[in-house]
Amino acid sequence: MKYSAPRDVDTNVAAGANDAGDGANTNNNGNTGADVGAGDSASTGDNDKVVASDDANAGADTNDIVVGIANVHIDDDANDVAKANGDVGAGVDANTNDCASVKSSADVDNVNANVSVGTNGDTNANVGADIEEKKLGLPSHTDKNLLTVLYQYEIEGLEVLTKDEKWIRVKPSHNTFVVIAGDSLHALMNGRLFLPFHRVRVTEKKKTRYSIGLFSTPNRDYIIEPPKELVDEQHPRVFKPLTYVDLMSFYHTEVGRRARSTLHAYCAVSGA
Numbered sequence: 001m002k003y004s005a006p007r008d009v010d011t012n013v014a015a016g017a018n019d020a021g022d023g024a025n026t027n028n029n030g031n032t033g034a035d036v037g038a039g040d041s042a043s044t045g046d047n048d049k050v051v052a053s054d055d056a057n058a059g060a061d062t063n064d065i066v067v068g069i070a071n072v073h074i075d076d077d078a079n080d081v082a083k084a085n086g087d088v089g090a091g092v093d094a095n096t097n098d099c100a101s102v103k104s105s106a107d108v109d110n111v112n113a114n115v116s117v118g119t120n121g122d123t124n125a126n127v128g129a130d131i132e133e134k135k136l137g138l139p140s141h142t143d144k145n146l147l148t149v150l151y152q153y154e155i156e157g158l159e160v161l162t163k164d165e166k167w168i169r170v171k172p173s174h175n176t177f178v179v180i181a182g183d184s185l186h187a188l189m190n191g192r193l194f195l196p197f198h199r200v201r202v203t204e205k206k207k208t209r210y211s212i213g214l215f216s217t218p219n220r221d222y223i224i225e226p227p228k229e230l231v232d233e234q235h236p237r238v239f240k241p242l243t244y245v246d247l248m249s250f251y252h253t254e255v256g257r258r259a260r261s262t263l264h265a266y267c268a269v270s271g272a
């Protein structure tokens with residue numbers, strides 16, 4: 001999400017371009033959103049049904065928990081209410097049954113306290129620091145939080161890198177949300193949930209693109225480490241324990257910003 005700088009920031013710089021994935025919590029990516037607060041829910045609509053499709057998961061390893069991104073389609077005449085309430089268990093359950101054991105862990109139930117919502121508007125101009133970046137609304141990145149729910153309003157731009165390294169463009173649709181796993185959830189799942197790189201590339205020259213994001217983040221002091229059920233001989237520990245706050249602090253260092261993957265640069269177990 002991006003793109004128009006917040007009112008108090010130099011408008012020639014895309015404030016969001018280097019701060020992707022922070023959500024509104026850090027308030028430095030141009031989001032105009034506010035924290036919804038612990039335990040709050042953002043319903044996607046009354047009496048709507050959420051259907052997760054796995055189109056974006058081509059090439060996923062079936063031994064792992066595969067779904068790092070889902071298209072969530074709201075079907076007007078169904079009865080389930082979809083909640084994007086930042087509950088890790090709920091978010092993961094929607095994607096795969098493999099996570100039932102994870103949900104049963106008391107620790108995991110406590111991960112999440114904050115859900116923030118951001119809205120963004122963007123024109124195609126003045127985005128990014130160099131020419132290549134100008135073609136992009138937002139460079140390739142992973143979100144740092146747990147789960148992001150994205151909605152594009154009419155103008156497309158969101159692209160997601162699949163496991164077989166192909167960029168797919170997500171078409172906006174009035175009843176489709178995209179759910180993206182972030183670094184924190186990837187670490188919590190011991191790397192067994194696909195962590196999708198994504199970017200925004202705005203090609204529409206004349207119109208402003210708007211998107212809205214719902215960012216769930218872990219409690220600031222919560223130590224993110226996988227439940228024992230997700231660590232075994234075939235799946236050794238991939239990341240050292242971390243907190244979201246420390247990950248974000250690292251991200252704001254020069255090394256952190258340069259790293260292709262903030263999470264891996266910060267706390268990957270060597271040799272894993």
Ligand SMILES: O=C(O)CCC(=O)C(=O)O
Pocket residue numbers: 001002020021022023120138143150151152157158198199200211212213
């Ligand atoms: O605007 C979008 O569709 C995506 C934004 C995004 O990736 C982010 O804010 O992290």
Ligand SMILES: [Fe+2]
Pocket residue numbers: 001020021141142143148198
């Ligand atoms: Fe993102």
